[in-house]
Amino acid sequence: MTDQIEIHKGLAGVVVDTTDISSVNQETNSLLYRGYPVQELAAKCSFEQVAYLLWHGELPTADELEGFEAVERGQRALRPEVQALIEQTPVSGHPMDVLRTAVSLLGALETRFPDDERSDYEKSVRLFAQLPAIVAYDQRHRHGMDPVPAREDLDYASNFLWMTFGELPDQTVIDAFRVSLVLYAEHSFNASTFTARVVASTLSDLHSGVVAAIGALKGPLHGGANEAVMATFSEIGSADRAEAWLEDALASKKKIMGFGHRVYKNGDSRVPTMKAALDSLVDYYNRPDLLELYTALEQAMGDAKNIKPNLDYPSGPAYHLMGFDTPTFTPIFAAARVTGWTAHFIEQQAHNSLIRPLSQYTGPAQRGVRPTGRGLG
Ligand SMILES: CC(=O)SCCNC(=O)CCNC(=O)[C@H](O)C(C)(C)COP(=O)(O)OP(=O)(O)OC[C@H]1O[C@@H](n2cnc3c(N)ncnc32)[C@H](O)[C@@H]1OP(=O)(O)O
Ligand SMILES: O=C([O-])CC(=O)C(=O)O
Numbered sequence: 001m002t003d004q005i006e007i008h009k010g011l012a013g014v015v016v017d018t019t020d021i022s023s024v025n026q027e028t029n030s031l032l033y034r035g036y037p038v039q040e041l042a043a044k045c046s047f048e049q050v051a052y053l054l055w056h057g058e059l060p061t062a063d064e065l066e067g068f069e070a071v072e073r074g075q076r077a078l079r080p081e082v083q084a085l086i087e088q089t090p091v092s093g094h095p096m097d098v099l100r101t102a103v104s105l106l107g108a109l110e111t112r113f114p115d116d117e118r119s120d121y122e123k124s125v126r127l128f129a130q131l132p133a134i135v136a137y138d139q140r141h142r143h144g145m146d147p148v149p150a151r152e153d154l155d156y157a158s159n160f161l162w163m164t165f166g167e168l169p170d171q172t173v174i175d176a177f178r179v180s181l182v183l184y185a186e187h188s189f190n191a192s193t194f195t196a197r198v199v200a201s202t203l204s205d206l207h208s209g210v211v212a213a214i215g216a217l218k219g220p221l222h223g224g225a226n227e228a229v230m231a232t233f234s235e236i237g238s239a240d241r242a243e244a245w246l247e248d249a250l251a252s253k254k255k256i257m258g259f260g261h262r263v264y265k266n267g268d269s270r271v272p273t274m275k276a277a278l279d280s281l282v283d284y285y286n287r288p289d290l291l292e293l294y295t296a297l298e299q300a301m302g303d304a305k306n307i308k309p310n311l312d313y314p315s316g317p318a319y320h321l322m323g324f325d326t327p328t329f330t331p332i333f334a335a336a337r338v339t340g341w342t343a344h345f346i347e348q349q350a351h352n353s354l355i356r357p358l359s360q361y362t363g364p365a366q367r368g369v370r371p372t373g374r375g376l377g
Contacts, residue, residue, distance in 0.1 A: 005360050012262065016355070017197075021054060021343050022186045024263050031269045033186055034058070039273050042182040047156045048072060050182050051128060051339040055121060055346075068125075069155075075129035076150035076159065078137060081105060082130075083147070086138050095138050095331045096218040100211055102134045103127065107207025120206045120349070124342035127210060131335035132156070136163035139328050157181060160335070165323060172284045173322055176277035180315050183270040184333050186340030192216040192223065196341040200348035201355040209345045214334050220257060223337075226329040228257035229316030233293055242296035250304060258313030259301050267308040274314040281321045290317055 008014045023032045031038045033050065034057050041050050045059070052060045052068050060068055082102050089098050110123060118126070137147045148166045151159055157178035162168055187193070195216040199209040217223035236245045249256060261268055282291045294317060301307055319329045 007360060010262075011194075011357075016189065016194075017348075017351075017353075019188060019344070019347060020057065021340065021347060022188050024188045024269075026263050026265060029264065029266060029269045031187070038183060038270060042179045042273050045182065047178055047181045047185075047336075050185055051156075054186055054339045054343045055124065071125055072129045072156065073150075073152040073159075075126050076133055076152070078130065078133045078147075079109065081109065082134065083137065086134065086141055091142050094218070095135065095142075095325075095327045096214060096224075096334070098138045099131070099134055099331045099334055100214040100218075103131075103207055103214060104211050106130060107205060107211070110207065120342070120346050123206050124338070124346070127207075127338050127342065131331075131338055132160040133163060135328060135331045135335055136160065138331070139164055139325055140166075142325070160332075161322070164328075169322070170284065172280050176281050176318055177322060179277045180274060180318060180332075181336040183274055183311055184315070184336035186337070186343070190222065191219075192337065193341055193344050196345050197348040198355045200345040201352055203349065203352070206342060206345055210338060210341055213337070213341045217334055217337065218330060221255070223312070223330045223333040225257045225310070226312035226316040226319065226333060227326050229313055230320050230326045230329070232257055232297070233290070233317065236293060236297065238289065239292035239296035242293060243300045246297065246300045246304060256297075256301055256307075258316060259305075259307045259309055261308075261310045264308075264310070268310040270311045271309050271314060274311055274318065278314040278318045278321075281318055285321050287321060290321070 021034065023030075025031075033041060034053050036053070036059075041053070045053075048069055049059055049065060052065065082105060085102055085105055086098055089101060106127065110118065133150060140147055145166075148163045151162055154162055154168075158168060158174050161174060161177060168174070189197070192213040196209040196213040199212045200206075220228045236242055246256065278294070279291070282288065294314070298309055298313070301309075315333075316326075316329055319332060320326065324332065
């Protein structure tokens with residue numbers, strides 16, 4: 001009877017639970033965070049307001065925002081143990097490895113002070129405050145540059161750029177960066193968030209969930225694609241070579257990074273907003289060549305496969321123009337997504353059922369053990 005079992009490879013199309021946090025709707029091509037269209041949030045809200053919304057279910061009042069910002073800004077400084085860890089990790093390690101290891105250390109430091117027991121929400125806000133500092137410290141360390149201390153007078157997005165570059169860019173750049181963070185913050189049961197929920201379902205701790213989620217995000221079929229887009233652009237070189245490059249790549253069965261999506265089959269709802277942010281950066285940095293390459297590959301992919309870009313396609317070149325190192329792109333994604341991951345971790349534990357699917361066994365039939373070597377005797 002086993003041949004009648006329906007296998008849902010990759011859990012494609014399977015609804016495994018409910019969530020109040022966000023809805024990704026492929027029919028209407030929309031993404032809502034707690035009911036609000038993400039495009040409106042990107043146009044009207046700071047990243048702190050969006051983070052608060054994801055955790056609390058409502059946008060903050062002025063007083064609530066003031067209190068939330070004060071807590072976040074007060075926890076930006078890295079402990080010496082975390083700074084030492086970043087400095088000691090070999091630079092051959094990917095920045096996602098550094099981030100994953102640093103979050104693991106932060107988890108160990110949380111439990112070192114049992115009198116200081118914080119709720120998962122409080123731990124989430126602390127992670128939210130710390131991740132930009134880790135990412136910025138690591139990028140600067142790799143260039144042999146001194147770290148730049150956080151500034152409590154700056155909002156989250158501005159301070160992230162300040163700590164990375166040691167100067168504040170023009171408002172155009174800050175806006176584009178803030179928009180990218182809002183768009184990256186949450187996307188229902190994507191692979192990394194589902195990973196965090198699996199960890200949550202065993203009643204493990206929040207930092208373990210985030211460490212596991214960082215591991216899942218790193219892969220090029222998920223968050224790692226924003227870095228891979230820049231590798232593709234470097235390989236192609238210029239717009240006039242895009243079509244021929246794509247023909248070769250598809251002929252050798254390569255997946256084209258930054259294109260396609262498990263849920264959206266008609267284009268990613270977030271791409272128009274991020275593309276507008278990229279356009280503003282292209283104008284600001286006067287890089288029409290990059291836009292030409294972007295457009296040429298998008299058109300060629302549309303003609304060849306009718307597959308559309310996902311959010312990683314415009315985000316990669318946007319971060320490149322801002323001056324981030326390519327391997328830092330996915331850690332930025334992680335810093336934004338820690339809001340969604342932790343909101344899901346908390347939601348999973350509030351309505352928990354251990355996540356443990358079944359599999360259909362296809363290995364050898366039962367057989368007796370007949371050791372051919374020395375055996376036990
Ligand atoms: C923020 C994010 O994480 S968004 C996702 C970022 N990831 C990427 O950009 C990586 C590239 N994209 C992909 O690999 C895929 O589109 C995924 C993994 C995102 C989604 O994949 P799935 O839902 O499993 O679709 P699947 O891989 O079955 O693709 C369906 C068909 O489209 C093709 N296809 C889908 N995406 C691509 C792509 N990027 N390049 C080439 N072909 C593609 C597949 O080869 C397949 O063709 P076939 O039916 O002829 O075999
Ligand atoms: O939803 C997904 O599968 C991937 C994605 O776009 C995201 O995590 O932002």
